[in-house]
Structure formats: C-alpha cells, structure tokens
Amino acid sequence: MRLSSTIAILLIVLYLVIAGGVVALEWAVHNGPDPALVAPIGLSAYVLIGALIVLKRGSHPIGWILQAIGIVALITAVNEDYIGYALVLHPGSLPFGHAMVVVNSSIWEVAFLLFAVALPMLFPTGRLLSRRWLVVFVFAAIFMVMAFVGNALVPGQTTKYSGVNNPIGLPAIQPIAETIQNLAILPALATGVGMIASLVVRFRRSRGPERQQLKWFFFTALLIPVNFILNGTPVAGVAYLTILPLVAISIGLAILRYRLYDIDVVISRTLVYGSLAAFITLVYVAIVVGIGTLVGSGGQPNLVLSIVATAIVAVAFQPVRERLQKIANRLVYGKRATPYEVLSQFSERVAETYAAEEALPRMARVLAEGTGAEQAQVWLRSGSILHPAASWPEANGSTPGGER
Numbered sequence: 001m002r003l004s005s006t007i008a009i010l011l012i013v014l015y016l017v018i019a020g021g022v023v024a025l026e027w028a029v030h031n032g033p034d035p036a037l038v039a040p041i042g043l044s045a046y047v048l049i050g051a052l053i054v055l056k057r058g059s060h061p062i063g064w065i066l067q068a069i070g071i072v073a074l075i076t077a078v079n080e081d082y083i084g085y086a087l088v089l090h091p092g093s094l095p096f097g098h099a100m101v102v103v104n105s106s107i108w109e110v111a112f113l114l115f116a117v118a119l120p121m122l123f124p125t126g127r128l129l130s131r132r133w134l135v136v137f138v139f140a141a142i143f144m145v146m147a148f149v150g151n152a153l154v155p156g157q158t159t160k161y162s163g164v165n166n167p168i169g170l171p172a173i174q175p176i177a178e179t180i181q182n183l184a185i186l187p188a189l190a191t192g193v194g195m196i197a198s199l200v201v202r203f204r205r206s207r208g209p210e211r212q213q214l215k216w217f218f219f220t221a222l223l224i225p226v227n228f229i230l231n232g233t234p235v236a237g238v239a240y241l242t243i244l245p246l247v248a249i250s251i252g253l254a255i256l257r258y259r260l261y262d263i264d265v266v267i268s269r270t271l272v273y274g275s276l277a278a279f280i281t282l283v284y285v286a287i288v289v290g291i292g293t294l295v296g297s298g299g300q301p302n303l304v305l306s307i308v309a310t311a312i313v314a315v316a317f318q319p320v321r322e323r324l325q326k327i328a329n330r331l332v333y334g335k336r337a338t339p340y341e342v343l344s345q346f347s348e349r350v351a352e353t354y355a356a357e358e359a360l361p362r363m364a365r366v367l368a369e370g371t372g373a374e375q376a377q378v379w380l381r382s383g384s385i386l387h388p389a390a391s392w393p394e395a396n397g398s399t400p401g402g403e404r
Helices: 002-031 037-056 061-089 097-104 107-124 131-152 169-182 184-203 207-223 224-229 234-259 263-294 304-334 339-353 356-371
Strands: 376-382 385-392
Touching: 002 037, 002 061, 002 107, 037 061, 037 234, 061 097, 061 107, 061 234, 097 224, 107 131, 131 169, 131 184, 169 184, 224 234, 224 356, 263 304, 304 356, 356 385
Parallel strands: none
Antiparallel strands: 376 385
C-alpha cells in the first residue's frame, strides 16, 4: 500500500476517534441528544470522499484538503463545548481547557483557509492557474495572522460561557488589538476577490471535462448559503445533513466519475423547479395572505381565496414552466440551444436544406457546436465495417463550404 493511502486511512481513523469523543462530550454537556451531534455525520463525507480521492488519484491535493476540512471543521463545531465542560461544568476534568480558549479564536481561520480559499482555487486539478495566484494565499495568510493577533490579545469573555476569559488577553493594548481586528477585513476582502477572480478565469479557460467538473462544484457551492439561511430553524439539522455533505459528494463525482453525469441537465431542472416552487409560494401568499388581510379575514384560513390561488396556479403553471425552462436553458447552454433541440432541428432540415455531400460535415459541426464538444466525428457503417465519414473541426482547419 502506498504511503499516501496509508495516511488517508489513518486520517479516517483519527476522525472516527474525534467523532466518538464529540458524541460523548455533546451528550454529557447537554445531558442528552443535541443538534450539534449532526456535525460528525455531516462532516464525515469530507473525510471519506477525501480518502477515496487519494486512494484513486494518488496524492491529489483536493483529497487532502477535503480530509483536513472534515477534521478541522468538526473541532471548530464543538470546541466551545469542550471549553465549557473542561472549565465550567467539570473544571479540570479535561486537559488543555485554557489552551483551547486561545485555539477557539483562531481555528475557524484554518477552516476558512481550507474551505474558502484552498479548495476553490485548486479545484479540480490540484494546481493553481499560475504562480501569480499565490498572492491570494499571501493575503489569506496576512488576514489569518491579523485576525489571530487581534482575537488572541483582546481581553474578556471570548466564548459563550460566562466567567471564561481570554487567558492571554492584555488590557493595556486592547485598543491596538481591536484596531488590528478591524483592519483584518482588508486582506479578507482581497482574498475573497482573488478567489472569485481565480474561479472566473479558470472557468473561462476551461474546456471539456474540466468545465463539467467546475459546473458540479459551482452548482453545489451555491447551495451553501441556503444552509446558513436555514440555521436556527426546525429543519436546520436536515439541511446540515444534506447540503454540506453534498458539496463533498459533488467534488468526488467531479474528480472521479464526471463523465457519467450531465450536470447541465441537473442545473436546468433545479432552476426550473426551484423557480416554480417560488412562484407557487408567491401566488399563494399574495392571494391568501395579502388579499385576505385587505378583506379582513382576521388571519383565519379563507377557503374561497385558497381555491382562487389554486386555480390561478393551475392555469398559469404550464406557461410559466415553459418560460422558466427557456430562461434556464439560456443560462445553462448560453446562446446555443439544448443538445436535444440542436439535433431535432438538424434532423428536420438535413434532407431539405443541404446537398448529400454536405450533410455529413454539417452534422459533425452541429454535433460539436450544439453539445459544446471540442470535436465531433460522424462514422458510417458499410456492412460490418465502420469508417469515419466527416469530422469537426477538419484536420486541415477548413470548414465545409469554405467557412472558417
């Protein structure tokens, strides 16, 4: 077994040990089940998929980053309860209580570096676009140092537990520490701008498989804000167990099995049905709640208004869905039509529009441009033998009919 594979498996074991300790700690602190117990389950996807990438792709940096994210994020999620148990609930029962107070002010910065900087800037190849993009990591390092210094030196309570004060806080330099905290926003903004710019440039330069991989990443990354929006709601635990692991799963699919899945279809369907759900909700709220308030229903359910809202949704559903489908296709496929539309239109016109000798080259071109492929070939069967009849682009760089 390769050394990288052994380390990846050992990291899984380390995660399981930490997760077991987290479950016991959370149970003891809250005297029973607690929502924080979903953290070991939700974050396990990062460690397991990271290990799978390392096992399948050798020492791929994305695999190591995913495993590190899982472990660091788990520690971040339960660090304050560790402090509370060690210093408040059962003083002296766990070691390094005061040290963890200091760690509590900075460990989230490590998670920030891994998840918000290293992962998006290195995905999917494991390499930066060029060495010039190292400047983004420089800004990230400056932010981490400034945030740590500012947070570590500010005196007073730094956790949710009263009476637990920062052990290395210095009242004499508190104004300076707070100024450093405020100024840390500048390198943080520079880091964010650089990370986004890197993603945009990489996507614009990408072709073929790499573009599909990036689409998988973008699609699930855009769901992360939903997780924060739902935080504190009754469905927060469910969202944590679905959305957050989905990012790791999409990364694993993109790197290991991206050729088996058409992410364009997934994105298009998500946009359509998500927009339809919003449309139905808006119509219902506008009619039942809005009009109900105007007519003075007193906040009570109004059967007539509910029927009216249902009727409007039923009548408008199909036209709205078709319109949303067109918008979604334009967003996903750009100016070109969907692959299905391209092939359908070509099959309808090929016999009427083009001469026989032009049909096959045109077909190759339509296939390539319609599906976004870099190259397309048309093969003909003669008996039991297949032979290439046309390709796009042609080997000599010319195009049918003298076009270029």
